[in-house]
Amino acid sequence: MDTQNVKDTVRQIFTEYLNTNGHRKTPERYAILDTIYSIDGHFDIDTLYSLMLNQEKFRVSRATLYNTIILLIDARLVIKHQFGNSSQYEKSYNCNTHHHQICTQCGKVTEFQNDELQSAIESTKLSRFQLSHYSLYIYGMCSKCVRAKNRKKINNNNKKEK
Amino acid sequence: MDTQNVKDTVRQIFTEYLNTNGHRKTPERYAILDTIYSIDGHFDIDTLYSLMLNQEKFRVSRATLYNTIILLIDARLVIKHQFGNSSQYEKSYNCNTHHHQICTQCGKVTEFQNDELQSAIESTKLSRFQLSHYSLYIYGMCSKCVRAKNRKKINNNNKKEK
DNA sequence: GTCAGTGCAAACTTTTTGCAACTAC
DNA sequence: GTAGTTGCAAAAAGTTTGCACTGAC
Secondary structure, eight states: OOHHHHHHHHHHHHHHHHHHTTTTOOHHHHHHHHHHTTTOOOOOOOHHHHHHHHHHHHOOOHHHHHHHHHHHHHTTSSSEEEEEESSSSEEETTTTOEEEEEETTOEEEEEOOHHHHHHHHHHHTTTEEEEEEEEEEEEEEEOOOHHHHHHHHHHHHHHHHH | OOOOHHHHHHHHHHHHHHHTTTTTOOOHHHHHHHEEEEEESOHHHHHHHHHHHHHOOOOOHHHHHHHHHHHHHHSSSEEEOOOOOSOOOEOOOTTOOOOEETTTTOOEEEEEHHHHHHHHHHTTTOEEEEEEEEEEEEEEEEEEHHHHHHHHHHHHHHHHHO
8 A cells, every 4th residue: 555545544544533532623633644644663742743843734733743642542543652751653554563672771772573473462362451552662782782881891890800 | 489588689689780880889779679679560750759758768869769770770670661651660570571451541551471472572583682671561441441432432423313 | 603622831740960968989 | 089879959851731712513
């Protein structure tokens, strides 16, 4: 499915969602949905805000962004992550499921796919719970930080020996 | 292993960690470690702060709590979660691995264990990455919120039909 | 016309930072 | 004695809230 097709489809899904839940169909909401589906990968509210400002298509306030994104999450069109300080968001319709590898030292986030893992998680039986989505965060150190840390340890040992 | 044994062991691990990394062994740090290992389940900085105040054993500032907890995470004695608004922490030595089920409506967090899932995650091969720990968050709606939401939808449909 | 939704600014919460005082080494 | 730590208070960062105005229905 190409980008325009996806955008049309999610707009439809959103319209249905707004109808079903008795919300109004404002231009702000559609502009936000559209912008989000133009972004690849993660973004935070601030990034989205600047992006929409620069586009000059539609100016929306941060408050509206926060409000709308709650609806989009509820409509299953966006998912929310919480690594680092600010919440990160991501479009979720027609996107490959992926997992996240996070370096505890430098904070770098890498995505990876693993079908076995995915099916193991999806086949898990949950009691009294309607699954909507999931996030797997794998924490550790990237090779770069492992090396940096080893150097530091060696320095400390040298100091002690003096 | 009983609680006192665990506390002694983690104190040793922490001492080694502080030595290896050239940090000082302050009484504040050990008091914090001790308090954390008295808590079952999740806690946030504010809870830990009040807890330590009430104990009257040792008064530490929030700044020190933030500083120390970074060391404890690095020493693999504590893990950090980020659901909800504030960061949640949890002791991690000698604890069963568990996964988290989070209701997107009411925010309720339930823990569950699943050995198959655990081994699937732990056997995943990661390139250029030294795994330290991981968190699996499963989002969805708890049975209570599913029912509440259905009632709301029915109400909206009724309104439209009038 | 009505009320949900918006923008703005202020308030609030959580976390970080700068600095003087303290203390582990 | 020195430099890593602490406590405090101020600042920063992210998010929520109150209120007047707007526009979708």
